[in-house]
Amino acid sequence: MLNPTLSVIAPLYNEEESVIHLHKAIRDALDPTDIDYEILFVDDGSKDETVAVCRTLTEQDPRLRLVQFRRNYGQTPAMAAGIDNAKGKILVTMDGDLQNDPSDIPMMLNKLEEGYDIVVGWRHNRQDKLITRKIPSIIANRLIGKVTGVPIKDNGCSLKVYRAEIMKEMPFYNEMHRFIPALLSVSGTRVAQVKVKHHARQFGESKYGLSRIYKVLLDLLTIKTILSVTSHPTTWFGKLSLIPFTVSFLCSLFIGSQALEGQSIIISSSIALIFFSFGIFMLSLGFLCELIYQKGNLKINQLVSLTSKVLHTTSATQSNTLQQETTNAQ
Amino acid sequence: MHSNISAKKLSIIVPVCERTEETGSLFAEYKTYCDQLSDEVEYIYVVSAERAELTTELKEIQAQNSDMKLIILNRDYGEATAIQAGFSHATGDYILTLPPYKQVKTDELSKLFEQIGDFDIALAKRWPRLDSRSNQYQTRIFNKALQKLSGQKYDDIGCGVRLIKAEVLKEVFMYGDQWRFLPLLSYQIGYHSTEIELTQAGEDSHKRFYSPGVYLRRLLDLLTIIFLTKFNKKPLRFFGLIGSSSIIVSLIGLFYLAFEKLVLDIGMSDRPALVLFSLFLVLGCQLIAIGLVGETVIFTHSKDLKEYRIKKIIGQTE
Numbered sequence: 227m228l229n230p231t232l233s234v235i236a237p238l239y240n241e242e243e244s245v246i247h248l249h250k251a252i253r254d255a256l257d258p259t260d261i262d263y264e265i266l267f268v269d270d271g272s273k274d275e276t277v278a279v280c281r282t283l284t285e286q287d288p289r290l291r292l293v294q295f296r297r298n299y300g301q302t303p304a305m306a307a308g309i310d311n312a313k314g315k316i317l318v319t320m321d322g323d324l325q326n327d328p329s330d331i332p333m334m335l336n337k338l339e340e341g342y343d344i345v346v347g348w349r350h351n352r353q354d355k356l357i358t359r360k361i362p363s364i365i366a367n368r369l370i371g372k373v374t375g376v377p378i379k380d381n382g383c384s385l386k387v388y389r390a391e392i393m394k395e396m397p398f399y400n401e402m403h404r405f406i407p408a409l410l411s412v413s414g415t416r417v418a419q420v421k422v423k424h425h426a427r428q429f430g431e432s433k434y435g436l437s438r439i440y441k442v443l444l445d446l447l448t449i450k451t452i453l454s455v456t457s458h459p460t461t462w463f464g465k466l467s468l469i470p471f472t473v474s475f476l477c478s479l480f481i482g483s484q485a486l487e488g489q490s491i492i493i494s495s496s497i498a499l500i501f502f503s504f505g506i507f508m509l510s511l512g513f514l515c516e517l518i519y520q521k522g523n524l525k526i527n528q529l530v531s532l533t534s535k536v537l538h539t540t541s542a543t544q545s546n547t548l549q550q551e552t553t554n555a556q
Numbered sequence: 557m558h559s560n561i562s563a564k565k566l567s568i569i570v571p572v573c574e575r576t577e578e579t580g581s582l583f584a585e586y587k588t589y590c591d592q593l594s595d596e597v598e599y600i601y602v603v604s605a606e607r608a609e610l611t612t613e614l615k616e617i618q619a620q621n622s623d624m625k626l627i628i629l630n631r632d633y634g635e636a637t638a639i640q641a642g643f644s645h646a647t648g649d650y651i652l653t654l655p656p657y658k659q660v661k662t663d664e665l666s667k668l669f670e671q672i673g674d675f676d677i678a679l680a681k682r683w684p685r686l687d688s689r690s691n692q693y694q695t696r697i698f699n700k701a702l703q704k705l706s707g708q709k710y711d712d713i714g715c716g717v718r719l720i721k722a723e724v725l726k727e728v729f730m731y732g733d734q735w736r737f738l739p740l741l742s743y744q745i746g747y748h749s750t751e752i753e754l755t756q757a758g759e760d761s762h763k764r765f766y767s768p769g770v771y772l773r774r775l776l777d778l779l780t781i782i783f784l785t786k787f788n789k790k791p792l793r794f795f796g797l798i799g800s801s802s803i804i805v806s807l808i809g810l811f812y813l814a815f816e817k818l819v820l821d822i823g824m825s826d827r828p829a830l831v832l833f834s835l836f837l838v839l840g841c842q843l844i845a846i847g848l849v850g851e852t853v854i855f856t857h858s859k860d861l862k863e864y865r866i867k868k869i870i871g872q873t874e
Contacts, residue, residue, distance in 0.1 A: 277870075284871035288842075291871035295864055296746025311869065398860030400790055444796050447844075448851040455852055466845075470838070482809035492817045504838045512847055515852050522856020 230289070231315055231390055232256070232263040233390070234331070235308030238280075238322040245279050249290065255328035261335070264466045265290045268324070271298030303385075306398040317388045319403075326385040327423040334387045343392055343415040346378060346407055348423035354426070366442045372448050374408035378419060381407065384447040385422050401441065406450050421434035439505075447475055451530055453513050463512030465503045474501040565720075566594040567648030571638035571735070572603045572610065572656045578759070579656040580613040580660055586654060587621070589662045591650075593669060599624040602642040605632040635716075635735035643725045651725055655716035660754040668719040676724050676738060676747040679710065680717035682751040687761035694764070698774065705782045706740055711751055713739065721747075733773065737781045744785055746865035789861060791850025799843030806836035 234252055235351045238245060249265065256263050269277050269292060280292040283505045293307050305319050315336065320326040330347065342375035354360055363382055371377040381404045392415060396406065455461035481491045568590055572579055591597055599622065601614055611628060618626045625645055629638060639653060644791070652668070659681050672678040685692055695714060703709045713736050721736075726741045739749040787794035810833050816822040824830055854861070 281870055287870075293869050294867045296867045297743070297748075297865075299864045306862075307864050307866060317854060397855055397865050399854070399858050399861055441793070444792050447796075448792050448848065448855075451848045452852060452855050465847075493826060493828065493830055497834050500831070500834050500838055504842065507842055508845060511849055514849055518849070518852050519856055522853075523859050 229313045229315075230262045230264040231446060232261050232313035232318065232335070233266055233308075233314030233316070234263060234318045234328070234429060235266045235268065235305060235312060236320050236322040237268045237270050237304030237308065238272060239298065239301075239304075240272045240274045240276060241322050242272070242275040242279050244322065244324045245276060246283070248328075249283055249287070251324070252286075252328040252331075253429060255405065259331075259332050263289065264312070264314060266312055267291070267309045268293045268304040269295060270300065270304040271295045276483055282344050297513060299342055300401075301384075302399065302401050302403045305403055308392075309393055312390065315491050317389050317390050317393055318502070319384055319388075321384040323427060325425055325427060326383075326416065330385060330420075330422040331387070334385075334422075337418050338387050338389070340418070342418040343389050344407065344410055345381040345387040345418045345420060346380070348378075348380040348419050349383050349424035350379075350421045352424050362439050366439065368407070369442075369446060370408065370449075373446050374405070374411070374453060376405045376408045376411045376417065378417070380419075381405065382423065401445060404442070405445065407538065408449060408453070455519060459519055460509075460512040461517035463515065467508035467512075470501040470505040473552050474498045474505060564594065564649040565596040565598075565647060566590070566650050566652060567598050567600060567643075567646035568652045568654060568685055569600045569602065569639055569642035569646060570654050570656055571635045571642065571716075572607075572614075573635050573638060575655075575657040576607065576610050578658070579610060580617060580636060581660060582630070582656070583614075583617050583621075583624075583664055585658075590652070593666060596648075597623065598646070600627065600642040600645055600646065601625070602627045602629065602638040604629045604634075604638045608812075613629070634732040636730040636732055636738075639735055640725070640730070643722075646722070646818065649722050651720045651722055653716060653718045653720070658757040658759040659715055660717050660760075661757055664754045664861070665717070665795055668717070671752045672719055674801065675750040676721045677742060677749040678719040679739060679749055679751045680715045680754045681712040681751040682715050682756040682760070685756045685761075686758055687756065691764055693763070698778075702740075702781075705778065706785060708740060708743060710739060710749075713737070717754065733777050734781065735779070740781060740785050744788070746867070789854055789863065791854065792844070792847035795847030796845045796848065799840040799847065802836050802840030802843065804840075806833045806840060809833035809836070850858050 229381060230506075233531045234256070236252075241248070245267070245404055249267075252265055260343075265287070267280055267290065269280065277292070277294055280290075293311055295304070295307070306321065309317060316335065318331055318334075320328065326347065334345045334347070352360055352363075354363075367379060367381055370381050371379075384403070386406070392410065396409060398406075402409070410417065450460065477494050481494050481498065484491050484494060568586070570579075570586075574775055579601075583601075587599070590599075599621070603614065603620075603626070604609055614626050618624050627645060629641060643651065652665070660682055668678045668680065695712060699711055699713055702713060714736075718738070724742050724747045727745055728738065728747075730738065730741055734741065742749065783794055809829065813827065813830060813833070815826055817824045
C-alpha cells in the first residue's frame with residue numbers, strides 16, 4: 227500500500243459503543259471523495275472492549291490501524307502518537323466520542339487547499355452543558371486569544387486539519403493541543419477557522435470537568451512565556467523585572483521622606499531591598515532562558531523556513547505570493 | 557507458568573551497597589535455591605565503593621563459580637546505579653534482584669516466578685513479618701506517605717527482592733537512591749507491578765533506626781519522585797501550586813495590614829509583618845518564575861520527549 231494522502235487520527239478512551247459508528251461516519255464522509263486516506267485510532271489504555279472492537283474493524287478495513295497504549299496517558303499524548311505514526315501528507319485530528327462530525331472533513335480540506343497550513347474547527351453551535359462546559363470555554367478562549375494574539379474562537383475543538391510536515395515538527399505535549407494554533411503562529415503559519423457541526427454525546431460520560439480552568443490558566447502563562455522567550459529571550463523577563471524595580475524605587479523615595487521626618491527606616495528599606503533583589507533575580511532568569519533556548523534542540527527558525535517553503539509550493543496565484551511575502555516579513 | 561519461565565534465562569543481580577557482613581556467606585545459599593529456578597542462571601555482584609575485605613572474599617567466590625560475574629564500581633553511586641551497571645552485563649530475559657543480606661526466606665523465591673503472570677515486575681512483600689513493631693511502623697508510614705503522594709499503592713516498596721522483565725530495565729531511567737521507586741518510575745512508561753507475599757527472613761528482623769540524615773534523604777527522595785512522576789513535563793503545575801499559595805498568604809496578610817491602616821489607623825511603616833508578607837509575595841513570584849524556566853527547558857527539548865509508550869500497532873503496517 228502506498229502512502230495515503232490523508233490520515234484521520236482519533237484518540238479513543240473507553241469508546242466501545244462509539245467506535246463502530248465513528249469508523250462508519252469517517253468512511254461515509256471520505257469514500258464519496260476520491261481521496262486516498264487512512265484511519266488511525268489511538269487506544270488510550272481503555273478498560274473496556276474498545277481494543278477488541280477495533281481489532282475486528284481492522285480485519286474488515288485495511289485502511290484502519292490501531293495504536294494501542296500500554297496505559298492511559300491522556301488525550302494529547304494520544305494525538306501525538308497518532309501524528310507520529312501517521313503516513314499521510316495531510317493530518318486530521320478529531321474526538322473519538324462522535325461529538326465531531328467527519329462529514330466536515332472534505333469542506334476543511336478544500337479550505338486547506340486555498341493555501342492555509344492549518345484549518346481549525348469552530349463548534350459554533352455547541353451541544354454541551356452551559357455552565358460547566360460552554361461558559362468556561364468561552365472565557366478560556368477569550369483569554370487565550372488575548373494572551374497569544376491569535377483570535378481563535380474555539381481552541382478546544384479537536385477537529386483540525388494540518389499539513390503533516392509542519393505538525394511533525396511541532397512540540398506536542400502536556401495539554402498543548404489547545405494551543406497549537408498559537409504555537410504555530412510563531413513560525414508564521416497561516417491559520418484558517420471554519421464552522422463545524424457538533425453533536426451532543428451519544429454514549430458514555432464526558433471525561434473532562436471544571437478543574438481544567440486552573441490548568442488552562444497555568445498553560446496560558448507557559449505559552450506566553452514560551453512565545454515571548456522564543457522571539458525575544460531576555461526582554462520578556464527584563465520587562466517583568468521592571469515591576470519589582472519600580473516597587474523598590476518607590477520604596478526608596480518613601481525612605482527619603484521618612485528620613486527627613488526622623489522616623490525609623492528599617493522596614494521600608496528592607497522592603498526596597500527585597501524587591502530590588504527580586505528584580506535582579508528575574509533579569510538573571512532571562513539570561514538563563516537565553517542559554518536554555520540556545521542549547522535546546524527545538525529551533526523556531528527552522529520552523530519558519532519550513533512554512534515559507536510550504537507556502538512557496540502552494541502559492542500558485544498572485545495573492546498567495548503576496549501573503550507569503552508578508553509572512554516572511556514578520 | 558513456572559515451567560514457562562524456567563525455560564528462559566535468569567540473571568540475578570546483587571547490589572552490594574550496605575549491610576554487607578553476610579554477603580559472602582549468603583552466596584552459597586542464594587545459589588542453592590536460585591539454580592533451581594531456571595535452566596540457565598547467572599549471578600552478577602556489583603560492589604559499589606572499594607571494600608577491600610569484601611572484594612577479596614567475593615573474588616575468591618568468583619574464581620570458583622564460572623556463572624558469577626563481579627563488577628566493582630570505584631565509588632558509591634547508590635543502589636539504582638549499581639543495578640544498572642549490573643544490568644548492562646546481564647544477558648537474561650528475567651532479572652531477579654536480591655539484597656546482599658537476607659530479607660526473605662530464600663526457599664520461597666520461586667513464588668515470584670509462579671505468581672508474576674502477565675505483570676512486568678513482581679515485588680516481594682515481606683509478609684508475615686517477624687521484626688519489631690517499630691520497624692513495621694516505619695515501613696507502613698513510608699508506604700502510606702508514598703501512596704498519598706503518588707496515588708499508587710504498595711505495601712513494602714523498601715524490599716529489594718524483585719523479579720523484573722529485562723525490557724523494563726532497558727527502558728527505565730533511574731539513578732542514585734531511586735531503586736526503591738522502580739515500580740513508580742516504570743509505571744510512568746507503562747509497565748505494571750504486582751506485590752507477592754514472601755515470609756520475612758529471621759535475619760532481617762533486628763531493630764533498625766537510622767541516623768536523622770537517612771530519614772531526611774528518604775524524604776527528599778520522596779519529593780523528587782513525586783516531582784518526577786506527577787509533574788514530569790509540567791514543572792509549572794508543581795511550582796505554580798507552591799508559588800500561588802505563598803502569594804495568597806501574602807495577599808491576605810497585606811490586605812489585613814491595609815485594613816488596619818485605613819480603618820484602625822495603625823501605621824504600616826513600623827511593622828515587621830509588612831516585611832514578612834512582602835517576602836512571601838516575592839517568594840511566590842520567584843517560584844512561579846522558576847516553574848516557567850522549567851517549562852522553557854521542556855519546550856526546547858520537546859522533540860526528544862515521548863509522553864506515551866505504545867504496546868502494539870494493530871492493522872496494516874506496510
